[in-house]
């Protein structure tokens with residue numbers, strides 16, 4: 203464990219050093235300033251000796267030393283504090299970006315479904331401040347460690363009996379290890395309740411949730427749940443802090459009693475001439491100083507413990523990210539065009555922590571150039587199928603083939619470079635309209651399509667306006683743009699002063715526009731593309747999407763349209779019916795109708811509903 207903590211300290215030092223070598227060094231000068239200031243009792247003793255013995259050189263030496271330690275110690279302290287304040291900000295920013303990078307660059311989304319990951323992430327996010335202050339905590343620890351060493355030396359010089367006070371160090375260090383353990387246990391045991399509590403708290407400030415909760419008159423119930431979860435979240439911390447504070451008080455009391463006993467003893471000897479007034483004066487100051495030292499050691503343990511625990515979580519996250527990357531070692535490039543298509547062979551998939559498979563025994567071939575409609579009731583597995591085809595999740599069993607290559611062997615970054623999509627829960631990107639749509643086809647400076655690994659090294663360009671306008675036309679969303687006051691320069695969403703918010707259907711059409719910016723994808727996914735649209739425009743728009751899909755098909759790509767609306771699937775080359783996590787039927791609309799199975803039944807029901 204000590205080795206692990208030392209590695210964590212090395213990580214913090216490396217990070218600080220990488221950010222600013224000079225600030226890292228200057229921040230340590232503060233510790234030197236502390237050493238000087240803790241020499242005060244020594245010079246105070248010299249002053250008292252000079253005054254009582256009338257020896258001028260002792261008085262001058264004491265006063266000079268006192269002035270020097272005060273002034274120089276102060277200057278070093280100021281320089282150190284300035285350096286570390288600047289560093290704190292930058293270290294905090296560095297760790298923030300690193301956490302976002304580790305989470306955002308994991309090849310799949312499996313981690314986001316893993317409760318262990320979510321708990322660690324919650325605990326880490328709660329303590330991000332401690333990560334930003336990690337170097338600060340180290341400096342504090344060093345400051346608080348040099349203080350006792352200096353004070354002990356001064357105390358030994360004044361009277362060896364003062365060193366008896368160090369015996370208090372034994373229960374204090376036991377207290378320190380207990381406190382660290384209790385706090386760690388509190389963080390671990392309350393993480394899930396903390397996440398739930400955050401969820402309920404967010405609901406109360408989310409406009410959509412807030413209106414539903416008002417309509418149902420459920421605000422009181424939500425507040426009660428929030429209270430319960432917040433209680434469950436906070437209780438272990440309160441318990442740990444109360445125990446820590448009680449122990450700390452007992453230790454302080456022990457210290458005060460011991461210090462008083464030693465001072466009385468020293469005073470007795472001073473009265474009988476066995477201890478000089480100068481030594482006694484130094485002793486009195488040292489006792490006060492040692493008390494401060496014990497107090498600051500206790501807070502050091504608290505903050506350093508918090509920092510080391512947070513660094514531990516950060517390192518857990520780093521290792522998790524490395525394992526996640528190692529679980530998907532594929533590096534092969536995706537083909538430029540599909541010859542055969544996409545194939546699922548005996549595929550099964552279970553979400554992390556779920557007790558049943560979301561998909562099982564799926565055998566499916568999606569031929570190159572086809573427009574495939576996927577239908578099925580809620581929970582049938584449609585979104586999961588999309589997740590597997592786009593490599594967002596790794597299959598639990600079986601294989602997904604791109605032509606004849608296992609998706610496992612492909613670089614997922616490269617495969618996704620060839621995928622495009624508009625999703626049911628699409629992003630509402632609050633950027634300018636140009637950026638919100640153009641991110642669908644980011645290019646590097648040579649005009650090639652973005653690869654994720656370049657993101658950190660090269661600024662990626664939004665494609666030219668003519669491509670964005672064409673994509674909006676393909677998505678039948680030109681009218682959404684026409685209604686924006688500043689066209690493509692309009693800021694979307696309430697995050698911007700004067701930003702324009704859109705209706706659900708308008709956001710959805712821009713999301714489809716974003717999907718259409720990417721040219722000739724090998725897989726185009728349109729997940730419920732018309733769910734937020736009114737039935738009058740739905741049909742016309744669907745024909746436009748189908749035409750755009752045909753473009754994809756001509757380039758050898760597969761278009762997957764997921765929909766609940768059976769009226770829109772008749773023109774697809776193939777309809778796949780999912781039920782209970784597997785393929786129930788597939789064929790053309792005509793074939794499935796003729797078969798009179800599940801599809802025909804559902805189609806009949808919907809058609810009757812529209813009559």
Ligand SMILES: Nc1ncnc2c1ncn2[C@@H]1O[C@H](COP(=O)(O)OP(=O)(O)OP(=O)(O)O)[C@@H](O)[C@H]1O
Nearest residue numbers: 315553556560578579580581582583584585586587
């Ligand atoms: N994150 C998850 N963790 C555990 N189970 C999940 C998760 N997401 C989905 N499931 C389960 O997997 C199954 C398939 O879900 P999926 O979202 O793929 O269905 P769907 O056909 O897209 O449904 P819908 O039409 O409602 O969008 C369902 O039983 C669902 O409960």
